[in-house]
Amino acid sequence: MAVTRPQLIPAENRYQSPMDALPHEAHCYDMELRQESRTPERPLVSVVDDDESVRESLPDLLGEFGFAARAFSSAEEFLASDCVDQTRCLILDVAMPGMSGPELQRELKLRRREIPIVFITGQREETVRPQVLEQGAIACLFKPFSDTALLEAINSALHPK
16 A cells, blocks of 8 residues: 555645545454454463452463453352353362362363363372372462463463473
């Protein structure tokens, strides 16, 4: 497209930029095309944790990382949601009232839902980590964990080697 020089319009005596000379619809259409083709849909990372502060902070952090995020207060709430099939990575607390994280892991296997899981736990019990990793979890992070450790675990879940 040739660039036109700005010109004064005598009748209104106002400045007209080259963008003003283009039909408005073409400009908006072009912007919509660029927005549609710019990036694919962001992967959904679901967080299941009974701790409200985790449910409030992790989705914000995940959004900063570029992921879509949903938080659930229990395994049962996650299973009842419409997000199970869309979830590409699950950040899952080990110990929760009702169904525990490892129990949800088993339930998802029974339902044939292969969702990569990153466990998080405040328990320093050394038996938990090997058990969940043996059952297929990508990682088990001890609270508090760094943003970098979480991002590395999620990337490992989404892009297995």
